[in-house]
Amino acid sequence: MNRTDVQVAFCGSAGDGTIAVGDIFKRAMARAGYRVIAFDIYPPEIRGFGKCIARVRVTAEQAYSLKRQSDVLVSLNDGHAIPHVPEVCDYGAVIYDNNPIAALAEGRHISGHIQPAQLPYGLPMRELSEQVTGGAKSRNIVALGYVAGVFGLPKEVFMAAMEEKFSRKSATIANTNSAAFDAGYEAGATVFRLDFITFGDPKPAAVDIGDVRMMTGNGAVVRGCLDAGMNTFFGYPITPATSIMERLAVELPKRGGRLVQTEDEISAISATIGAGYAGSRSATATSGPGLALMVEMLGLGVMAEVPSVIFCSQRGGPSTGMPTKTEQSDLHLAVYGGAGDAQRIVMAPTNVEGAWRCAGKAFEMAEKYQTPVIVLLDLYLSNRYETVVLPRNNPFEAESVKTRPLRDRGMPYERFAFTDDGVSPRTIPGEEDGMHTVTGLEHNTLGRPNDQPEMHERMSEKRHNKLLAALDHPGITISKRFGQEGPVDVGILGWGSTFGEILEAMFLAQEEGISCSAMKVVMLSPLPIEPIRAFFNDCREVLIPELNYEGQFANLVTAALPRAVTRLNRVPGIPMSVDDILDQIRRLAAGARASAAE
Amino acid sequence: MNRTDVQVAFCGSAGDGTIAVGDIFKRAMARAGYRVIAFDIYPPEIRGFGKCIARVRVTAEQAYSLKRQSDVLVSLNDGHAIPHVPEVCDYGAVIYDNNPIAALAEGRHISGHIQPAQLPYGLPMRELSEQVTGGAKSRNIVALGYVAGVFGLPKEVFMAAMEEKFSRKSATIANTNSAAFDAGYEAGATVFRLDFITFGDPKPAAVDIGDVRMMTGNGAVVRGCLDAGMNTFFGYPITPATSIMERLAVELPKRGGRLVQTEDEISAISATIGAGYAGSRSATATSGPGLALMVEMLGLGVMAEVPSVIFCSQRGGPSTGMPTKTEQSDLHLAVYGGAGDAQRIVMAPTNVEGAWRCAGKAFEMAEKYQTPVIVLLDLYLSNRYETVVLPRNNPFEAESVKTRPLRDRGMPYERFAFTDDGVSPRTIPGEEDGMHTVTGLEHNTLGRPNDQPEMHERMSEKRHNKLLAALDHPGITISKRFGQEGPVDVGILGWGSTFGEILEAMFLAQEEGISCSAMKVVMLSPLPIEPIRAFFNDCREVLIPELNYEGQFANLVTAALPRAVTRLNRVPGIPMSVDDILDQIRRLAAGARASAAE
Amino acid sequence: MGSFNEPVYLEEKLREVRENGRLSYRSRSLPTWCPGCGYFSIVEGVTNALNKLGIANKDVAIVSGIGCASRFPFFLNTYGFHTLHGRTLPVATGIKVANDALTVMAIGGDGDAFAIGGAHIPHAARRNVDMTYLVFDNGIYGLTKGQTSPTSVLGFKTSTSPYENQDAPLNPLMMLLSYGASWVGQAYAGQPHHLADLITQALAHRGFSYLNVLSPCVTFDKTTRTYSNLNMQVRMLPNDHDSADMMAAMAEATRVGEPALGVYFKAQRPTLADALNTITSKARSKEAPSQGANTAKKRAAGR
Amino acid sequence: MGSFNEPVYLEEKLREVRENGRLSYRSRSLPTWCPGCGYFSIVEGVTNALNKLGIANKDVAIVSGIGCASRFPFFLNTYGFHTLHGRTLPVATGIKVANDALTVMAIGGDGDAFAIGGAHIPHAARRNVDMTYLVFDNGIYGLTKGQTSPTSVLGFKTSTSPYENQDAPLNPLMMLLSYGASWVGQAYAGQPHHLADLITQALAHRGFSYLNVLSPCVTFDKTTRTYSNLNMQVRMLPNDHDSADMMAAMAEATRVGEPALGVYFKAQRPTLADALNTITSKARSKEAPSQGANTAKKRAAGR
Ligand SMILES: Cc1ncc(C[n+]2csc(CCOP(=O)(O)OP(=O)(O)O)c2C)c(N)n1
């Protein structure tokens, strides 16, 4: 079987068009029918010459993360690319300009850093660019063409991807690009080629099961909002969530929905909850600093039992932190941020398809359980591209409101009536005979302020218990175990975007013969205790890798299910290294075997 | 030995002067040299006829909470007082008006509810009041005089307390009051009296060890702020914290300090941190909703390593919740409320003396560890009166800043230099040659924005590790074990104002022969892991009683030290019932004995 | 309404009916305010205005913050949202954006509005959200028992200003005018008929209407904004005041020692709903219109 | 400064020295702004003004929020606090309350000021905190790559207003005037000498000074607030403008299409420090003065 799994990294400085060629490459591969995962890293400044890396993994079947090693590294700037040479696998290719503009001092040229088992591919990028376009600016496109040529990839998909990307530019630019691409392609097609890296056929079966698209996590959120029939959106710009609002600003009005850019995040969540009170499916999107501002209002949503959906794409913290770096450190805030006992629903998808599903389901849950629902993403997930397969039929309920039976008309309306499932029938403004006032004060079933001991105890119970039903909410995976079934030496428990790296590490560990298995937890509040308990019971050792310093998820889990676990906490601002996880698995497995042998 | 321990409860409706006589009673007892703990419960409305109860416990030696049973109940309104008859102990006294204005329907008069072992003391309060003052309004003072008379308490202290309380009122009122008091006193002094309840001599020894005062938790905070030399205060009114600002508004300017009532809590914490940056000892005070608004700025305090002190007096939550009820449910928010890994210091005193000490030490710690310090109180502690003994010498360091050595002048100033203890020498604006910019962005040692993986990992470590020294901060008890030493069947772990009830319950359990012991934890972040671990190791069963629904402290502790514990979570809005705790101790002790017997 | 002298049977009957209509806007909860508080007449004013305009209870949403003033929604038999201190306007904006058909009133005290809520007023005003904002301006924090507020006068002694307030008070009317509010007026709790009339006008205005209601806190302010002081200070806007003239309105608003009652300024300009509808039609003209309209409204209408 | 034609040796030398003085206010970090951004001339203006006024670096505290504008403190060799989005003024107020001796400048963008920071401006202004607030008003969110701001003009197409901005912009000058700011002015990044002069005046003012600096974002606004458009629109305040006349200032401020540069309004009134000192002396007159003065100042002075 010809299973395609090739990762290409383009590395250069901000002016080199590095991100641009990465983008064309992934779009071309998606057009060719491959599955794609792609993530770019670039400097925070708007201007400057910082390092950019675009990594694209191309596979025939679904992958879960970038690979720890790339198969191909394309250097557009040797100074930036040299540190990344070690990330190229054995028999992988390093492509570089073998005729740069100035002679480089020894050690400054990448060719001197390529390792014995790696294959050097020198190409006069600048020269070729100057020859065919009259300028050096198209070096990146030459290199792209070269990659396509070396691996015999179909030209058409690249042409189409470039056309799409540069559709607004002039015809001259289009011609320049295609000339540069061709020059590179030709050079690549004629070069000697080892067969360690090959692209097999894309798997066409996928096309049958739904709508195949390449999108980012934020793009998937937008699509989920639209598919779930969101009516209103209120937001305030903040990296890495801004693109959700920007895309919705274009799309939502086309469907008659409304979007308002508010004066701040407090206003955004307040308006979202106001709209939710008025019966609208409403959402906002932010990052940690904005979420911090929202927590008082979220408490009102909890107390007044009003639906709202909050997308929070995490970045490096605390405070303004690292706006263009990824981290998973807003979990404490999302779950515990609120005065009083203010439990709500918190979910974190682990991949792009999950982002779409969580987004859509969040509206159902908010409405059904009358509560704020926070969907936690992070910069890595928000910005990374994946090809996803969406079902052809919209799986989201158009309306999940528990309405007040008409026969109750004329009776005193108990907005907060105690019921078996803790959810009280709800009326919305404009509805005949359902007038009531909701409040952030503790209240009785009519919604009138009431601070008697029994009332507060019962209402607290109601607010907490009604959320448990979310653990069985239809159509969404709350938690899932992967890998070996039954008892294992090492169990890896993970959440959010890091779960891709966890799976990757687990598969590698399995290949090494380690007895292990991984579980992802999508619903973080309320926590799915029972599946986690069952998993714990099967695991001799438990590893919890996450991108934060305090072990926030480990805190959550061990508070609910006290047991010793091993925490792997890293805060590099970039995705977790698969090797780091793998090392821990190996270490724990060795320990487990040793203690079993005692 | 004549160990005094008498609890008197006054119960009436809002217009009856219930809280007022309770106040006079406790002030008189404090004047007489007794130790006093007092807490009032009254309705949230400014107007109305809701139930008021003033409870005062009078002892010779330090007590830790109100008792679960009162020795004396004075009814100024039978409707309100009847439900409280069962709280009077056997051989306790119930004092009531035996000649009320209208004949009451059967069952509406309290005399029908007094239990066999309780002693009924009927007194024509209204009649006496009308006789000596010409009106019924002084019924409450008559009843107060009666209590004093029955138990043979010294008249002078009552006269002095009334004078103090009504000093601003007219001479007529003073005369009226003393006439009413006398009438009651006489009636009481002549009544037949059982000796089950007696007031012994107050313990005069206490006077020698320091300054004995009666104050509330909020009063103690104010005193702590002043003793620690606080320079500036910024606040926004909110129950139950407002009285801190109100008192400081009077006192702080007298010492040349400055207080500004800001436009909101965000501004209050921002200005506090601004002042802290400028080298001022600065604080703010709020409750849960305000703390929720502050968490973004607290994160900046963490990241920029600027000192600040935040007093948060908790009330019932979530959201606006129950503004005039007590609860311990802002712990999650205080410890975990912040984007990113934003650890800071969080302390919770367990009594009034502790409130004073934590307040003062908070300024030392904030300055020394360059961090926000949150001091958590709650309505019960903020408003309850205790007699406390303050040392005669101010125990607080006037300055705890780690300054930059003069010899470093002229060198590039590394505001965030890595040091052994994680604390970097600090300069403040106005200081020669120490110019630097602090930021909420991740930064290098110079304070310049920097988001490289190694820098963020090292800085995260620095910010967390420097706080560990607070666990050994001099002059304050971080955690403490009470009761039986060594292995026990039941260990009770507690925090905040509820610890008084825990101790009370533990002493009762010990009297029943149960093997038990209690530990209070004052420092909640960073958590004193080692003492808790040692305590856990000694306890067969661990009970964690707290006034919140989610078991917030139990979550904190078990996340740090995974083990099974029993949670006792109640949210009545009033102090935890000693009986509830005792029941759990008994249950756990029985279980422990059974399992030990297996 | 001073027609008690006239013995006409029919008219009395009519008034009774009208009065009944008004009462249908009252909830079963009696206001918990202190006797004599200026707020009582504002309840009267609002129920009168709703009745006069014939707005159905079910179509009214009253949003408030926290404070004595903000207890308001509990006393009315309409939809109500007692939100958080200072968040009245954004919550109200969300409600209105979700459903154009509702009559939305926002209510709060002077602290709720100009201290903690100050960030939101400029934006509700400039966007011209079609709602009415009533600020009960008693120059003090009532609910928390008498602290200084942003509209407290200089020299006022309160529990947080024991040495007398030294902060210059804000001028709500000038602020609202500078924000571009399309209707700005002032009334006084001690003149209930005029107050009711102004509430009616404010509600009838299409766009953002701001009504500042001077109201005494009888419990915590015995010295500054009392009935007797206000009775002496207030005046009507001059007869020739041109409510289309922004500068004239500004000039009147500067005379804080003798507060004028009436409509300072009004203008017609597109509301937020107009703006959002413009966006929708622009968006749709670029693309074939698609299905999912405002289901919130559909839901409400559907039952 | 247009004196390059004059060949007087001494004068050039003097200028050089003066220029050197100015440079001592610059930090080693070069501004990270886009080439051509209007903000560069504001750095020049501030260093010039500090130099002219002879304020020691150690006595300057520059507080900013978040945004391109708010990167400012990193580029100066003074004390600096790069705070949070919108919290510039309260942090700056805290600094000033802690130490009267500092020269405090607050700096932020139009979003930082009038969107997320809008709650705080009225209070810093009415309290007359003795500081200078510079708002770099480019009518857009620069740092987050080009979204609509509260001062974006109607019809502006941005990434969050793809169908053109429909929200009426705020008028910062009218707002500040209505808040009672004691010094209100406007400058333009394209007129650096006038800008430097106004910054100097604002810094010299005792009390709260607000300077609105019109500044193009060359990267994200190619259509509205460009140099070429602004060059055509701006004018100087009329020669006979009376900066003591609030209504005249208001009237000028309403002419948004032709923004006037200069000092709109100035007045002398007690600062927050004055108010706090009044309180202290009242408090002390009631009680024998006690020890613990402002140790922060003592500390700073002590080393
Ligand atoms: C976030 C927050 N901060 C503070 C409070 C406490 N609080 C409640 S009402 C109020 C002020 C009330 O004054 P105002 O808005 O003028 O209304 P009034 O009571 O005078 O009608 C305050 C400070 C709160 N509930 N929430």
Ligand SMILES: Cc1ncc(C[n+]2csc(CCOP(=O)(O)OP(=O)(O)O)c2C)c(N)n1
């Ligand atoms: C609480 C919070 N919300 C949002 C952001 C994201 N953010 C950073 S700067 C900015 C706006 C910048 O615009 P402006 O204040 O006009 O400054 P400019 O960049 O134009 O100079 C935003 C929305 C943030 N950092 N913090």
Ligand code: SF4
């Ligand atoms: S405290 Fe003042 S504002 Fe509140 S109800 Fe009483 S009189 Fe009215």
Ligand code: SF4
């Ligand atoms: S993005 Fe705009 S405001 Fe920011 S530095 Fe560039 S030109 Fe200036």
Ligand SMILES: [Mg+2]
């Ligand atoms: Mg008020």
Ligand SMILES: [Mg+2]
């Ligand atoms: Mg801007």
